[in-house]
Amino acid sequence: MMRKGLVTVAIAALVLxxxxxTPAHAVPGWRFIRELFSGGRPAVGSPRGGTRxxxxxxxxxxxxAILTPVPEFQWHAVPRALAYTVTLRGPEGIVWTxxxxxxxxxxxxxxALKPGVPYSLTVKAEAIAANSTLTSTEExxxxxxxxxxxxxxxxxxxxxxxxxxxxxxxxxxxxxxKTYRDYNIMGEAIALLERRRSEGATSIELNRLLGxxxxxxxxxxxxxxxxxxxxxxxxSTDDLRHQADINAFLAHIALGMRQPDIARQYLAxxxxxxxxxxxxxxxxxxxxxxxVLNAGD
Numbered sequence: 434m435m436r437k438g439l440v441t442v443a444i445a446a447l448v449l450x451x452x453x454x455t456p457a458h459a460v461p462g463w464r465f466i467r468e469l470f471s472g473g474r475p476a477v478g479s480p481r482g483g484t485r486x487x488x489x490x491x492x493x494x495x496x497x498a499i500l501t502p503v504p505e506f507q508w509h510a511v512p513r514a515l516a517y518t519v520t521l522r523g524p525e526g527i528v529w530t531x532x533x534x535x536x537x538x539x540x541x542x543x544x545a546l547k548p549g550v551p552y553s554l555t556v557k558a559e560a561i562a563a564n565s566t567l568t569s570t571e572e573x574x575x576x577x578x579x580x581x582x583x584x585x586x587x588x589x590x591x592x593x594x595x596x597x598x599x600x601x602x603x604x605x606x607x608x609x610x611k612t613y614r615d616y617n618i619m620g621e622a623i624a625l626l627e628r629r630r631s632e633g634a635t636s637i638e639l640n641r642l643l644g645x646x647x648x649x650x651x652x653x654x655x656x657x658x659x660x661x662x663x664x665x666x667x668x669s670t671d672d673l674r675h676q677a678d679i680n681a682f683l684a685h686i687a688l689g690m691r692q693p694d695i696a697r698q699y700l701a702x703x704x705x706x707x708x709x710x711x712x713x714x715x716x717x718x719x720x721x722x723x724x725v726l727n728a729g730d
Contacts, residue, residue: 482574482651483509484690489517489536489556490572494579496650497619502546502581503539510536511558511567518557523550551578574651582616590616603629603636610642619650637666637675644682657686677706681719688726697726 483490492507506519519538520530529542546552556569582590593612600606606629613622626643640663647656660679667675684699700723707716 482572482577482653483647483656484654485572487511488567488571489514489558489569491554491556491569491577492652493620493623494554495620495652496577497579498582498586498617499579499620500582500587500618504546504579505537505539506554506556507537508554508556508569511560513561514558514567515561516559518559520555520557522553522555523547528552546581548581548583551580553578577651579620582618586616590618600625600629603634603639606634607636607638607642610646614646614649619646622646623650635666637663637670637672640666641675641679644679648682648686653686653689657683657690660686673706673710674712677703677710677712677715680706684722693726697723700726 483492486509489508489511492509494504494506506521508517516532516534517536518530518532521528521540521542528544528546529540531538531541540546554569558567560567590612594609597608597612598605600609606625610622610625613619613625623643623646626639626646629639630643640659644656644659644663647653647659660682664676664679664683666672667679680699680703684696684703687693687696687699700719704716704719704723707713707719
């Protein structure tokens, strides 16, 4: 009791002293991350998504707006799956259903998708084991629906894009990806940055933004992989600020994946790095987060 009381006092002092960052004991970890990087707009989601290999969780479109009324649907390929039954639902019920053998299909329904209307995709995998079925809903995450961007917003988006340079460089690609993000078109932003990476682009900023986007759509294993690459790049260039920030993101993901010891390591590194760069507020906040985790042992 005494230990928890001291932690509570320390956290109260932190809140009163800085008035910005809410420690993790009071709110979920994703809100802590959002407050920690209030100037960087991560606003990430739950770290539980996109981590199970045994279910056909949705990859795209996922928690996003889309630009085309004929989207391609993709999901995680389940090992030894025989077929996938895909069902698209709107507010009034089933819109379209089909069965395929590959982990992707293009929408082929008779009904045109309506702008601004939320749609949810469900995939059921028929496994080789007798009577074995696995569904994307077993991921257990709400709010993964998508919608077709309304026409007026699409016009605004295109007008904004016309003011940007073609995405021929990393900086130009980042500007376009952030514009997509501003309109909640996460899938396009992710696809753009993944193309740049496949072309050999190596940038801390690119990998960090891509990691944040993956977190926002709750594909957290992908986010972890990208953040780890970003951290390696930051270490190779002695970029302490990015190292600290990325360690905090990795701690958030580790906690969601039930890896508290790994999360503590990331937080300890983040705190030390924030001290080195002279960011006492973030160092204190990470310390408070770490203290709460330790107090829970």
